[in-house]
Amino acid sequence: MGPATKRFRCARGDGIPTRLLMGAIVPACAWGADLADLDPGTRPPPSGFAQVEVATAKSAEQANTALRKAHAPLDDGWRTEAMVATMQQKLKTIVRAFEDPGDVGSLGWDGMLAADFTCTPFLPANLEEVFEDDAVVVLRPAPGEVLPLAHSGREGLVEAVRAPAELLRGAQEVRKSVKTHRIDLLAEEGVETLHHVGVFGLLEGGSVDQNATWRCRWALQDELEPMLRSIEVVDYEQVRTRAGPGTWFTDCTESVFGANPSFHGQLLFGLEHWSKRIEQIHHSTFLDNYGIAVGDVNGDGLEDLYLCQTGGLPNRLFLQNEDGTVTDRTEWAGVNWLTSTSSALLFDLDNDGDQDLAVAAHYQVGIMENNGEGRFSMAAVLPVADFNPQGLSAVDYDNDGDLDLYVCVDIPPSVLMRPGEQRTSFAYHDAEDGGANVLFRNDSKRGLWAFSNVTESCGLDVNNRRHSLAASWEDYDNDGDQDLYVGNDFGRNCLYRNDGGTFVEVAEEAGVVDQASGMSVSWGDYDRDGLMDLYVANMFSYAGSRITRQDLFKPEADETTRAIYQRFAKGNSLFRNLGGGRFEETGADAGVEMGRWAWASPFADINNDGWEDLIVANGFLSSEDTKDL
Numbered sequence: 001m002g003p004a005t006k007r008f009r010c011a012r013g014d015g016i017p018t019r020l021l022m023g024a025i026v027p028a029c030a031w032g033a034d035l036a037d038l039d040p041g042t043r044p045p046p047s048g049f050a051q052v053e054v055a056t057a058k059s060a061e062q063a064n065t066a067l068r069k070a071h072a073p074l075d076d077g078w079r080t081e082a083m084v085a086t087m088q089q090k091l092k093t094i095v096r097a098f099e100d101p102g103d104v105g106s107l108g109w110d111g112m113l114a115a116d117f118t119c120t121p122f123l124p125a126n127l128e129e130v131f132e133d134d135a136v137v138v139l140r141p142a143p144g145e146v147l148p149l150a151h152s153g154r155e156g157l158v159e160a161v162r163a164p165a166e167l168l169r170g171a172q173e174v175r176k177s178v179k180t181h182r183i184d185l186l187a188e189e190g191v192e193t194l195h196h197v198g199v200f201g202l203l204e205g206g207s208v209d210q211n212a213t214w215r216c217r218w219a220l221q222d223e224l225e226p227m228l229r230s231i232e233v234v235d236y237e238q239v240r241t242r243a244g245p246g247t248w249f250t251d252c253t254e255s256v257f258g259a260n261p262s263f264h265g266q267l268l269f270g271l272e273h274w275s276k277r278i279e280q281i282h283h284s285t286f287l288d289n290y291g292i293a294v295g296d297v298n299g300d301g302l303e304d305l306y307l308c309q310t311g312g313l314p315n316r317l318f319l320q321n322e323d324g325t326v327t328d329r330t331e332w333a334g335v336n337w338l339t340s341t342s343s344a345l346l347f348d349l350d351n352d353g354d355q356d357l358a359v360a361a362h363y364q365v366g367i368m369e370n371n372g373e374g375r376f377s378m379a380a381v382l383p384v385a386d387f388n389p390q391g392l393s394a395v396d397y398d399n400d401g402d403l404d405l406y407v408c409v410d411i412p413p414s415v416l417m418r419p420g421e422q423r424t425s426f427a428y429h430d431a432e433d434g435g436a437n438v439l440f441r442n443d444s445k446r447g448l449w450a451f452s453n454v455t456e457s458c459g460l461d462v463n464n465r466r467h468s469l470a471a472s473w474e475d476y477d478n479d480g481d482q483d484l485y486v487g488n489d490f491g492r493n494c495l496y497r498n499d500g501g502t503f504v505e506v507a508e509e510a511g512v513v514d515q516a517s518g519m520s521v522s523w524g525d526y527d528r529d530g531l532m533d534l535y536v537a538n539m540f541s542y543a544g545s546r547i548t549r550q551d552l553f554k555p556e557a558d559e560t561t562r563a564i565y566q567r568f569a570k571g572n573s574l575f576r577n578l579g580g581g582r583f584e585e586t587g588a589d590a591g592v593e594m595g596r597w598a599w600a601s602p603f604a605d606i607n608n609d610g611w612e613d614l615i616v617a618n619g620f621l622s623s624e625d626t627k628d629l
Contacts, residue, residue: 001051002621010459019483041115043384044216046408050236073087077087078550080185080546081547083183083191083226084180085222085391086182086225087180087193087216087218088178088179088180088195090112090226090228091197091216092177092178092230092443094112094179095176097161097165097176098161098164098165098199098210099171099174100165100168100605110377111225111227112227113154113157113227113228114219114227114229114428116220116229116429117229118149118151118152118156119149119151119156119157119160119231119600120147120148120149120150120160121147121150121160121233122160122161122212122233123163123167123236124141124233124236125141126141126142126145127140127225127236127238128140129462130143133607133609134239134242135242135247135248136239136240136248137239137240137241138239138240139238140238147232147233148249149230163322164199164210164598165620166471167201168203168208168577171202172203173201173202174201174202174521175198175199175200176197176200177197177198177199178195178196178197179195179542180193180194180195180546181194181195181196181498181545181546182194182545182546182549184549189222190219190226190229191217191218192215192216192217192218193216194213194214194215194216195213196211196212196218197211197213198212198543205243206240206241206243208238208240209237209238209239209581210236210237210238211236212233212235213233213235214231214232215231215232215234216228216229216230216231216232217229218546224392232336233255233578240546241496244605246408248606248607252324255325256325256326257325258320258325258423259325259327260318260326260328262328263328263332266313267281267580271310274312278310278311278312285446289342289343289599290308290309290310290342290343291308291310291343291344291391292306292344293306293308293344293345293357294304294306294346295346296355297317297319297346297354297370299354299372299374300355302320302321302322304317304319304320304326304374305317305318305326306318306322306342306346308342308359309340309341310336311338311340312339312340314330314337315330315335315336315337315341315344315359316328316330316336317329317330317335317467329374333376334368334375334377335357335376337359337361337606340361340362341360341361341362342360342361342389342390343359343390343391343392344357344360344392345357345360345394345405349369349402349405350369350402350445350446350447351401351446352373352446353370353371354374356368356369356370356379357370357376357615358394358405360384360390360392363383363384363386363387363389364383365381365384365389365405365407366380366381366382367382368382374397378525382438382451384407384409384435384438385435385436385438386411386412386435386436387409387411387412388412389407389408389409389435390408390409390468391407391408391470391471392405392407392408392462392471392474393405393406393408393471393472394406395484396482397458397473397481397482397484397498397501398440398501399480399481399501402442402444403442404439404442405442405451406437406438406439406471406539407438407469408437408468408469408471408486409436409437409438409468410434410435410467410468410469410489411434412434412435412465421488427490427491428491428565428568429515429561429568430490430492430515430564431465431466431467431488431490431491434466434467434468434488434489435465435467435468436461436464436465436470437455437460437486438453438454438457439453439460440453441450441453441454458501458502458507459496460484461497462494462505463492463494463505464494465488466489466490466491466494468486468487468488468518469488469518469519469520470486470487470518470519470599471484471485472484472521472522472523474523474532475498475532476523476531476577477497477581478531479498481498481499481500481501483496483497483498484496484498484503484536485493487514488518488519489517489519490508490517491515492513492515493507493513493518493521495507495512499595509581510582510583511575511582511583511584512534512583514538514573514575515567516536516539516567516568516570516573517566517568518537518538519537519538519539519601520537520600520601521534521535521536521537521601522534522536522537522601522602522603523603524603525612526574526576526611526612528611529577531577531579533575533577533583534574534583535573535574535575535592535603536572536573536601537572537595537598537599537600537601538568538570538571538572538595539568539569539571539597539598540569540570540571540572540594540595540596540597540598541568541569541597543569544566544567544568544569545569548562548565548566570593571593571594571595572587572590572592572593572595572598573587574587574590592614594618596616596618597620598616598618599616599617600616600617601615601617604614
């Protein structure tokens with residue numbers, strides 16, 4: 001295939017159980033929540049939700065209102081959501097039959113199928129191998145292949161289920177999911193829906209992962225009991241993994257960290273555990289983001305790890321040993337802050353050959369000097385006018401030989417205003433009321449630390465109030481200086497072209513605005529044409545994809561605004577660099593939009609084949625309650 005259609009494959013397992021990252025406690029109005037997964041009417045809020053103290057009566061009432069609405073979509077006129085809840089339960093009954101090939105014929109599907117029900121095979125017969133190495137095999141149908149509606153009635157459905165169920169024979173563990181991302185009311189033919197169906201099985205010596213898109217037609221005699229008329233498999237991918245020498249990843253957490261008391265006494269407990277035990281005076285909150293920094297702090301040639309934590313828990317520095325294990329040297333190094341810190345960066349600020357440390361906390365960034373042996377002392381505190389610094393990035397933007405520091409800022413103070421500014425109302429799809437990002441020029445010399453805030457003078461104060469979470473530098477136009485892309489949480493990301501140390505915001509003319517929930521930014525030449533391409537992580541939402549296309553969603557908004565909200569739900573974005581300062585969006589064709597609730601998203605050649613792969617960290621909070629709500 002040509003460079004413009006270079007496609008990625010999703011490989012989620014390697015034959016061993018993976019650690020669960022999905023499963024969030026989120027408000028019902030959040031993009032990550034799928035209202036169709038709720039049991040209508042009676043289920044109480046999950047334990048984690050109930051145990052977190054609600055600060056005010058107003059927020060408590062908002063939470064209760066959201067849950068009531070989620071439980072009773074018909075009361076709000078959302079008949080499509082009521083139908084989706086029923087439809088998903090029916091489809092889950094079918095998908096449960098994939099788990100045991102010997103039990104398929106005995107499952108009762110009475111009351112689910114219309115008299116004229118038909119379906120395609122659930123496992124396409126002619127699969128082509130599109131990728132293989134020692135660890136992973138990926139199979140797909142031939143491009144353009146349309147599966148026939150070859151099966152009829154209950155007997156036909158039983159027959160269609162047997163083939164994918166056979167793949168899971170003897171599975172030690174099976175995980176299944178059915179998610180609905182489109183529902184359309186048809187004039188005379190009932191309802192059409194699109195669903196993502198995923199079935200993962202852990203087998204002896206490997207695993208099999210089946211991901212498909214089903215298009216379903218429903219007869220609507222009773223909107224609370226729609227009957228299945230047809231199921232068409234319109235997209236299918238099968239990923240097989242095998243354990244052994246070619247395995248890509250192995251969980252080594254315990255063997256690397258296990259000798260440290262801080263691992264067993266602190267890190268093994270999640271934020272839900274600590275949120276019940278740490279006073280709010282420490283700014284402990286499970287909704288903040290906490291980053292890591294990697295670098296060789298003691299000059300032994302091994303990469304070490306610095307871990308940020310919520311307020312009230314000390315940040316941790318782990319030094320790597322020659323055998324690959326790590327030793328907690330936090331107190332010895334002098335970096336055991338109890339202040340809530342969102343991110344950190346290890347880099348050589350004073351050009352003395354060792355890694356210094358920058359740590360972002362509320363209203364400030366601390367700069368700590370490394371003595372060359374891995375022990376740190378405070379060298380400078382850089383003030384940030386706004387409350388919530390997030391991502392840190394270092395670059396020599398002015399080509400003067402030292403690294404400068406860029407700070408992304410999310411939230412401004414709720415009660416303080418900058419001189420001469422008017423409060424701007426919040427707009428989810430196009431917010432301009434966030435904190436101001438800051439560029440600090442490094443004027444330090446060895447032994448003398450100095451930084452200057454040059455945000456405004458160099459042109460970076462344009463479109464600079466957009467709740468920024470992450471930024472990344474790259475010379476995308478190959479003119480010898482570093483350009484900057486900023487991912488913003490609430491619409492309209494920014495691309496600042498560097499013209500010799502002065503910046504111009506060019507996201508719209510370059511075609512990379514990406515008006516969504518920007519969580520992370522990564523540059524890489526994925527098609528190997530010599531130009532750096534751009535990948536932006538956002539939040540994918542099944543519920544958002546279908547709800548934003550319904551007439552009841554923001555009926556007063558124009559089509560342009562509604563299209564922006566639909567884009568919010570579509571997931572991640574891949575932009576191919578065309579040269580000449582222009583990009584084209586290729587995420588859908590490359591198969592990399594659905595990263596779920598995505599955060600970090602680096603390019604990396606995982607299997608050393610010369611092609612840049614993508615790793616997407618996703619999820620929200622792991623908790624004692626594994627459901628979304």
